[in-house]
Amino acid sequence: MNAHLPEELIERYVSGRLEPVQVMSAESHLARCERCRAVVPYEREWLAVSWAGIEDLVDRPRPRPAARLLRRCGVPEHVATFLGATPALARGWLVAVTAVTAFAVAAAHLVSRDPQTAFNGLVPFLVVAPVLPLAGIALAYGPLVDPVHEMQAATPMGGVRALLLRAVAVLVTGIVLTGMATPLLPGPLGLAAASWLLPALALTLATLALSTWVQPLVSATALTVAWFGAVLISAKLTGDELAPFSPAAQALYGAAALALIPLIYLRRARFDSGEPT
Template sequence: MNTQWHLPGELIERYTTGHLEAVQVMSVETHLMGCARCREAVPYEREWLTAGWERIADAVDRPRPRPVARILRRCGVPEHVAVFLAATPALARGWLVAVTATVAAAVAVAHLVDSTGAAWTVHPLLFFLTVAPVLPLAGIALAYGPRVDPVHETQAATPMAGSRSLLLRALAVLVCAIVLTGLATPLLPGPPGLAAAWLLPALALTATTLALATRVAPPVSAAVLIVAWSCAVLTTGGLTGDGLVLFSPAAQILYGAATVLLIPLVHLRRARFDPGEPRWNRPSASKN
């Protein structure tokens, strides 16, 4: 004898017309999940149900892009690249805040020095010109690697791994730093040409960081260059009495030439970024 219980017709009618309490609805739907006979007794429009499931599947399979990804798409960036860049490690947000704060502080220091009339000892733009070129390096150090990216090992098995991942994120970091610093440049005291003297050093230091990253970890190469650049500015300024020696026209030519030479080198050595090649990118072996 079949003792299975089925939904009464009156209960099905109240369910379909929306006259049941939330707890009763949950109970009815739990029964419908395991009872084919009662499911057949519930009237529904097949086309409406099919369309509803298609909308749900589309929302699950194609989630709404993040705001950053939508902005990048509007700028002409391919969809898969935009989604990848929008998924940059969370530390990148902290870097953007730090860059904005640092640039604002550099502008404030420049105006402070200029207003105190101390330009004969410290040039108003010196702090800004020293800090601006190394801002992208900190972003590159936080853009790639097993220590900063929680999905690094998973991503290593995708086509975006290795050099493509690092170079795309490095480019995004460089563009963001240039845009933020460029917006601050008109706010600085002094001639516009001198205020923009940070750009070529920034490009040269970024290219050098990427070239060194084929041998050592990006955080190490970035840290070494940040220290070396700061020491070079202070040393040359102390020895020559002119803190802007490294921002002279002759120095700008050297920065431009170095950038032109280093970019092809990074391209030729891009395979050294791939997982398993550089020692800094190899997953640590488990100890038994």
């Protein structure tokens, strides 16, 4: 307990000739040994200038643009900082949502001016748009995609709160981007372009509910495949590609969403439990 760093070891430490493991061991000792710290030479002026250069950055790092925007919208600072750093708002996902939205506008303008044909031009967009939030959720949370998941799960922002915050951020982002594109659609397609919202909400809630049993990446992938399969089967059985977006189907999505909310609440403790039930 009374051992101190040898002079030769301190010289090698100062000159940078120690192995990384030895550096960690030496610094661990220096942190609690005032006598050894006093022996280590340093330039007082250099230390003062260096610390002045990083003090503000360490104490209050500059918020990211997304976090600053959220703060202006009234989001609490700690939540804005968390969402600003989340993978759910990564450039890749935003580019994907923007690309699909642009595709919808282009498809609607390229097809015939006939109202029914123009409406059918939205089918690819209506099919793909509901699963875009699932991709964001899948890439936002869990040990399979987040290298610091274990550390974050132990914080007050971990677990169900982190997943729900990121899910809301993903869903809201998708809705905003799609809403911005709606006025660009031709003729009577404005309201039709919004028929993806209820399916997206139902699929998002289903992903959260299923994530209490499996990882979000697995649940999102499974539900994406199931959604595409259901759309294809529905089109073959009814002969109508728009059957999954009919008023009856919309009512079904709304009912499913209402049923999934209490299920998610009841199973909220299972998000990070690691248990198979």
